[in-house]
Each structure stands twice: as structure tokens, then as C-alpha cells.
Amino acid sequence: MLEGSLKDFTLDEVLQIISMGEKTGRLILKGETPFGKKEGAIFFERGQVKDAETEQYRGEPAVVDLLSIKEGYFKFVPEDVSHIKQSINKSIPDLVLLATSKLDEWDKIKNKVSSVDSVFKLSSDGIPERIHLTPTQWRIISLLSKGLTIRQIALKLNMTVIDVSKDVYGLVALKIVREVGQKDAEGKRFVKRKGASRNFIIRLIERLKRV
Numbered sequence: 001m002l003e004g005s006l007k008d009f010t011l012d013e014v015l016q017i018i019s020m021g022e023k024t025g026r027l028i029l030k031g032e033t034p035f036g037k038k039e040g041a042i043f044f045e046r047g048q049v050k051d052a053e054t055e056q057y058r059g060e061p062a063v064v065d066l067l068s069i070k071e072g073y074f075k076f077v078p079e080d081v082s083h084i085k086q087s088i089n090k091s092i093p094d095l096v097l098l099a100t101s102k103l104d105e106w107d108k109i110k111n112k113v114s115s116v117d118s119v120f121k122l123s124s125d126g127i128p129e130r131i132h133l134t135p136t137q138w139r140i141i142s143l144l145s146k147g148l149t150i151r152q153i154a155l156k157l158n159m160t161v162i163d164v165s166k167d168v169y170g171l172v173a174l175k176i177v178r179e180v181g182q183k184d185a186e187g188k189r190f191v192k193r194k195g196a197s198r199n200f201i202i203r204l205i206e207r208l209k210r211v
Helices: 011-020 060-066 092-109 135-145 150-157 161-173 198-210
Strands: 002-005 025-033 036-045 048-054 071-078 118-122 177-183
Touching: 002 011, 011 025, 011 071, 011 092, 036 060, 048 060, 048 092, 060 092, 092 161, 118 135, 118 161, 135 150, 135 161, 150 161, 161 177
Parallel strands: none
Antiparallel strands: 002 071, 025 036, 025 071, 036 048, 118 177
């Protein structure tokens, strides 16, 4: 059985061993990421990634989440995975590259989006006259207006927190939203700032829908 600490092996090395050995089974991972503790499993069939799951995600978002683990524990359990539905078709090098690029994106935007537990509100400061938003950004704005954090939105949309943070960063840069606080582990908000008035928010949403 292949198991050990990620202090002794990198995840890249573990994935290479599984791939080169054309192993079938489940790789259990548990450890620390830039977004907190993560635990989950990646399923392999003849050395290729077939599926992945964490408590929050399934499929490719789960792989990206798990490959962001830098310190922790791994254990490979040989087992039949024929009942597991194929949800991932990327090669291991492509998945590693994807996870690495996502972490690089996070390094670039984390100063603008201070925490994945931040709460945002629509802002009245310097909103541009013409705004072009993607359908995903519209959904994110709607969820932000309900008080959901980046982490909560990522779970709801089955996106990585990095992808949601990237979209929120764009909305912050356009001055469409602003951070007003954060939520702790119990979901209580703190560091509250004065938000935009409800009448203004209604007018802004109507204006954006006409663009």
C-alpha cells in the first residue's frame, strides 16, 4: 500500500507513481491548502484520473482543490472503480498544470480579495456607464447580494474558490461590489461597513439588466 506524508513526497511524485504503475484505486488526500483544511479522494483507473470528490466538490473542481494541498497525508487504496462515473478526461500533467495556474491566479488577486470568507455588497462609487458581464458574473452578483461569501458561492455553483475569487476581483476592479466584512467559522459577520442603500441597489440592478 502506498501511503505517507507530503513532507516526504510531493503530490506530483505520488501521481507519477500511480500513473507509471497504471494503478486502479482511490488516492485519499488530507492536508492544508491556502483556503483551509481539505480532505477527499481521487479515483484512478489504469493510472488515469477518472473522478474526484471532496466534501464540497465533485469532478475537476475537486481535483484542483486537492492538488492545492501542500502539507498533509496521502494513502492509495487499490480497489475496483468500475462503478465510478467518469467525470474527468484530462491527463495528469494537464490537471497539475491547471491546479498550478489556479494557484498562480490566487497569488495575483488575493490582495484584492482578502479572504474567501469575505462578504460583498453592491457599491455606488465610480460605477462605469457601460458594463459587460458574463452569465456567471450575474449569478455571482445575485448571490453576493444575498450575503453569501466567496466560499459559499463556490459550493453553490460547483466552482473552485479561486475561480469565484477571480470573478469577484473583476467586479471589485469595476467598482461594482465592495467588501463589507467577513464571516467566521460559525457564519457570523464582523468588520461591518456601511453598505449601499436598498433603493440604490434596486436602481443599479435594473440599469444593469438594460445593458
